[in-house]
Amino acid sequence: MALDYRKCAEQIAANIGGGANVISAAHCATRLRLVIADNSKVNKEALENVDGVKGMFESNGQLQLIIGTGTVNKVYDEFLSVTGASAASKDDVKAAAASKMPWWKKILKTPGDVFVPILPAIVASGLMMGLVEAIPKFWPAFGQSDWFAFLDLVANTAFALLPVLVAISSARVFGGNVFLGAVIGLMMVHPALINAWTVGNYAAGEIPTWHLFFFNVQQVGYQGHVIPVILAVLLMSTVEKWLHKKVPEMIDLFVTPLVTVLVTSFITFTVIGPIFSILENWVLDGAKWLASSLPGAVVMGAVYPWTVVMGLHHMYNVIEAGMIAQTGLNTWMPIASAANFAQFGACLAVALKVHNQKTKSVALPSSLSASLGITEPAIFGINFRFMKPFLCGMAGGAVGSLFGALFKLGAPVYGVTGIPAIPAVNNVPLYLVELLISAGVAFGLVWIIWREDEPKKAVAAAPAAPAIEVPTVSVIRCTAGQVLQPVKGAVIAREDIPDDTFASGVLGDGVGIQPSDDKVVAPFDGTISSVAESHHAVGIEANGMEMLIHVGVDTVNMQGDGFTCLVKEGDAVKAGQPLIIFDRAKIKAAGYSDTVAVLLTNSDDLEGVECGAK
């Protein structure tokens, strides 16, 4: 089923308000990730029906379209050429989306950013470790061989020195120097320190200790820890960036790295390390309890797919990596496996039951991909869309997790679930049973409960939605043209704008608007003549009219906080096109009026100027 990439890209562009409405575009393994300026222009119904789009959802400020592995990159290339959007790296998109994200989501997102790039190392080591340890079970002699010893060393390298990988990845995420990050990670597992895994062999009084100021620092490494490492590197990156700004350039090259490492290592060993290794142990104990207690496993198995939907599942990487680092066994993984494999079962049931050819052609490959542990296409493309299969999947996940917890399944790996995890698990037959139960329950429930809807109203709803909502009320008219109302809200006389300068007409004649919306749109077709550096005001001209749209009074003092400007000087804009998004709550919080001044700055030179809503 060869897909016409060009056509697919064109249809996507047409249903998101065109290229001008795209702030940035990127793709990952399966999804086209877009940050959209004005979400109201997105025709979701139509997007889902575009051939090639298997599903769509909004998450973390991004509009994500599921296209599929191997296809998405081609559609993406066409999309760029169709829309003229410039290629953004995934980081750009994430950054653009991150600015739309509440702070707690940013925190939850960090572990994923840190741990996902390390995945190849973990997968390689975890699978190899599973295999290496499985062979002696049926061939004991192998356990004594040089090969075993050698492969075991290879397999556990990534785990034994995990803090180094975590530190490097963290440095990239937090914007610190990667090599300094590596130094911090290496330092925390320095061979001169007592290995954290063997420290138990020492009696309490025997552990050598440094006395630094009033701190007593035990000379023990941080093998088996990840959270203190992330925090140490976060501190390092912060210190480093701060120093780069403060230290004169001439001596920056040697002063900054030196001071950065010195300060970070001291604080790491005296404060961060001791405190957060204890906290981390509590978190891990909690997670282990959740994973091993039967009610905990049931709840997590059911809730897990929700956390995938919300994009929070990367959080678990911390827990899983921590477990592996600490005990060599990730007992969280059976929960993820059960939950994911249940989504596979649910999706497969839909694939076999459904009559709609398009749904079938999406469901089948999606379920396949879910069985390999990549559930997004199945969840977003099928199960979550029809909802009932998703709920059945939750039930399957809960039952499977319960089984996993009962038999204490686990694996020395994170990030792989379903079939690919088989070589790594500690008990293959039981693991297979777990998968079978999860998928079986979900499949059975879907088969019984779910019914394909009659052809939806979708066809009726398909007619092209207006790409741009053009305001219908004009607020200023003159011989040169008319100015449409750029912000929704009550129109007031210029004299009533709560600011002497605007009210007096020094800046030209016009009106004020008390906004009921947070969006400034272009009042006529024209060219952007200026954009205030603090993004709260924009100038636009056309046909001799020079217009200033100024959001709020004295809001220049907010220095851009709460304002997003979507255009730049020289841009051609169409009436109704969004120009500025502003945060009314922030303006109010800052103590300013949010009245929007809409002024023809050269009204003296224009004829027949008449103000007021009409």
Next chain:
Amino acid sequence: MKSFEYTITDPVGIHARPAGILVKEIKKYASTVTVAKGEKSVNALKLMALMGMGIKQGDTVKVTIEGADEDTAAAAIEEFFKANL
């Protein structure tokens, strides 16, 4: 032709309100007034262009006055800059 240089002290720079009163002041005179920052220069009567320069506190601008009343205008406008910007 007359000209003077001035370093902006107003914390918000030449933004809407200061730009507006500057335009109003300049309209009193017949002379053409240009404001230049670095390479860029604009007719100071064009409010939008003036704001588009993004002149900030600490920026030094060169103001040029040319026309019949340039002597009186230059003195008054320089005074105006000192008092308001």
